Amino acid sequence: MDKRIVYTNDDGTISIIIPADCGLTIEEIAAKDVPAGKEYHIVDKSEIPSDRTYRNAWTWE
Amino acid sequence: MAVNISGDTGIDKITDGSVVADDLASTLDLSGKTITLATDAVDQLSTASGSAPSYSARAWVNFNGTGTVAINGSGNVSSITDQGTGKYRVNFTDSMPNANYAVGAFGTEESSNAGDRSDLSINSAKGSGSFATSYLDVTSCYTSNASLFDAYKITVVIIG
Numbered sequence: 001m002d003k004r005i006v007y008t009n010d011d012g013t014i015s016i017i018i019p020a021d022c023g024l025t026i027e028e029i030a031a032k033d034v035p036a037g038k039e040y041h042i043v044d045k046s047e048i049p050s051d052r053t054y055r056n057a058w059t060w061e
Numbered sequence: 062m063a064v065n066i067s068g069d070t071g072i073d074k075i076t077d078g079s080v081v082a083d084d085l086a087s088t089l090d091l092s093g094k095t096i097t098l099a100t101d102a103v104d105q106l107s108t109a110s111g112s113a114p115s116y117s118a119r120a121w122v123n124f125n126g127t128g129t130v131a132i133n134g135s136g137n138v139s140s141i142t143d144q145g146t147g148k149y150r151v152n153f154t155d156s157m158p159n160a161n162y163a164v165g166a167f168g169t170e171e172s173s174n175a176g177d178r179s180d181l182s183i184n185s186a187k188g189s190g191s192f193a194t195s196y197l198d199v200t201s202c203y204t205s206n207a208s209l210f211d212a213y214k215i216t217v218v219i220i221g
Contacts, residue, residue, distance in 0.1 A: 009144075013144075015142050015143065015144050016130070017140045018124070018130050018140055018141045020135045020138045020140055020154075022135070022137075022138065022139045022154045023154075024139055024154070029152075032152070045129065048129065050128045050129045055143075055145055055146045055211070056145045
C-alpha cells in the first residue's frame with residue numbers, strides 16, 4: 001500500500017502509520033490504529049522522507 | 062467413539078451413521094466427538110520429535126526500520142506505527158485474547174552488516190507492567206550504550 005497515515009503526538013513529534021496488507025482499507029486502519037481523538041492525514045508514501053537522520057525533529061505542517 | 066477424518070483432495074462428506082454434513086463449508090457440529098488428524102497433518106502441526114505440543118503464532122511481522130519504513134510480511138498485523146528513532150508499534154488486526162501472551166523479537170543493525178544484532182525491548186503499558194491486547198510497542202537500541210537507533214530489519218512473533 002503506497003499510503004501512510006500521519007498524526008502529531010502530544011509532545012509535538014509525529015507518528016507515521018505504515019499499513020499492512022491485511023484486507024483493511026487505509027481509512028479502516030486509520031480508524032483502528034490512530035489514537036482516539038487524534039487528527040490524522042493520509043498521504044502518499046513518497047511524501048515521507050527516507051533520510052531519518054533527524055527523525056525525532058520531524059513535524060507535520 | 063473416535064472419528065477419523067482424512068482425504069487426499071479434501072473432505073466432501075462426513076458420515077457417522079447418518080449424514081452429518083455434505084459440505085465442510087457449512088456449519089458442522091462436532092461437539093462430543095473426537096477428531097484424529099491424518100498422520101501428515103499432525104506432522105505439519107507438531108514438533109519434529111518428542112511429545113511436547115506446539116502452538117501457532119497469533120501474529121507476526123517482518124519490517125524494515127530504516128529509510129522508508131516498510132512491512133515485508135505479516136500476519137494479523139494491520140500496521141506498524143513509526144513513532145520516532147528506534148520506536149515502533151505493532152498494531153494487531155484482531156486483538157489478543159488477553160495480555161498474557163509471549164513475544165519473540167529480533168533485529169539486525171545494518172543492511173551492510175545484517176548479521177549484527179540489535180537489542181529489542183518490549184514496552185509494556187506505562188506503570189502497569191501489562192501488555193496491551195491491541196498493539197505491542199517495540200524499541201531498538203544499541204547493545205553497547207542502549208541508545209535508540211533504527212534497526213535495519215525487525216521481526217516480531219506473538220504466541221499466546
